[in-house]
Amino acid sequence: MEERRKKLTILDLYAMKERGEKISWITAYDYPTAQFAEAAGMEMLLVGDSLGMCVYGYASTVPVTMDQCIVHCDAVRRGAPNTFVMGDMPFMSYQASDQEAVRSAGRFLKEAGVDAVKLEGGIRVIGRIKAILDAGIVVCGHIGLTPQSSGQLGGHKAQGRTVGSARLLIEDALAIEEAGAQLLLLEAVPPEVAGFITNRLSIPVLSIGAGPDCDGQLLIVSDAIGQFQAFTPKFVKKYANVAEVVTNALAEYVKEVKSGSFPADEHCYHMLKGEDEKFKDLIKEYA
Ligand code: KIV
Numbered sequence: 001m002e003e004r005r006k007k008l009t010i011l012d013l014y015a016m017k018e019r020g021e022k023i024s025w026i027t028a029y030d031y032p033t034a035q036f037a038e039a040a041g042m043e044m045l046l047v048g049d050s051l052g053m054c055v056y057g058y059a060s061t062v063p064v065t066m067d068q069c070i071v072h073c074d075a076v077r078r079g080a081p082n083t084f085v086m087g088d089m090p091f092m093s094y095q096a097s098d099q100e101a102v103r104s105a106g107r108f109l110k111e112a113g114v115d116a117v118k119l120e121g122g123i124r125v126i127g128r129i130k131a132i133l134d135a136g137i138v139v140c141g142h143i144g145l146t147p148q149s150s151g152q153l154g155g156h157k158a159q160g161r162t163v164g165s166a167r168l169l170i171e172d173a174l175a176i177e178e179a180g181a182q183l184l185l186l187e188a189v190p191p192e193v194a195g196f197i198t199n200r201l202s203i204p205v206l207s208i209g210a211g212p213d214c215d216g217q218l219l220i221v222s223d224a225i226g227q228f229q230a231f232t233p234k235f236v237k238k239y240a241n242v243a244e245v246v247t248n249a250l251a252e253y254v255k256e257v258k259s260g261s262f263p264a265d266e267h268c269y270h271m272l273k274g275e276d277e278k279f280k281d282l283i284k285e286y287a
């Protein structure tokens with residue numbers, strides 16, 4: 001465990017790219033997980049709209065609202081005061097207009113104190129990215145597999161696996177950097193393409209399922225600790241099996257409640273010294 005002395009900023013992330021030090025990034029949706037991640041030495045936290053599936057049990061990220069994101073960002077910010085925390089702009093918080101995008105991004109900063117916001121899309125959202133940057137907010141682009149528009153992609157499919165598709169990704173990445181975004185996330189992209197983009201761009205380029213050559217790696221915490229059960233993407237590595245640990249613990253609790261072995265004497269608050277004799281008298285009144 002590492003104790004971090006100062007709060008990380010975008011400049012620290014640039015410096016890490018500069019010296020070739022990989023950036024560690026994971027999602028978090030609540031206060032305890034944020035605390036654990038900061039204690040583990042994580043540089044970045046994403047309060048992803050994946051909270052729709054991981055916390056609320058929705059089938060996709062589409063139903064997630066700004067209000068839900070703000071509540072979870074606020075909790076994560078408190079749990080990880082020195083980590084670079086990013087809010088993920090949910091579906092329909094930025095698609096309709098530049099103004100709405102700026103208002104939504106601003107809420108993340110004003111109401112939850114995040115360090116940056118992320119929005120999905122390349123050239124088609126360049127106007128939104130510029131508008132949010134003009135409001136003085138740090139922006140992370142997100143291209144490749146973009147879950148909010150997975151319907152247009154024909155499902156949750158890796159992107160950039162043909163030369164034509166790789167070219168589109170490269171053009172998107174260049175446009176995002178040119179617009180002034182400070183970070184870029186590549187999701188489900190071949191390592192060959194991700195490595196090229198990482199070397200070509202001067203901003204930190206992070207990977208979720210985009211191979212080892214990016215400047216850092218992101219995982220969804222519920223996948224990484226074995227909490228989310230519905231499906232596991234190819235790029236996930238499980239570092240723990242929390243579902244098994246928690247289910248076993250709860251099954252043990254059920255067993256002990258039924259057998260009466262919980263609670264034991266050490267879990268009880270006994271009456272104060274001298275009160276038990278008086279209590280016997282009290283009971284007699286109700287006999
Ligand atoms: O919501 C999220 O966690 C994300 C990742 C899938 C990149 O956007």
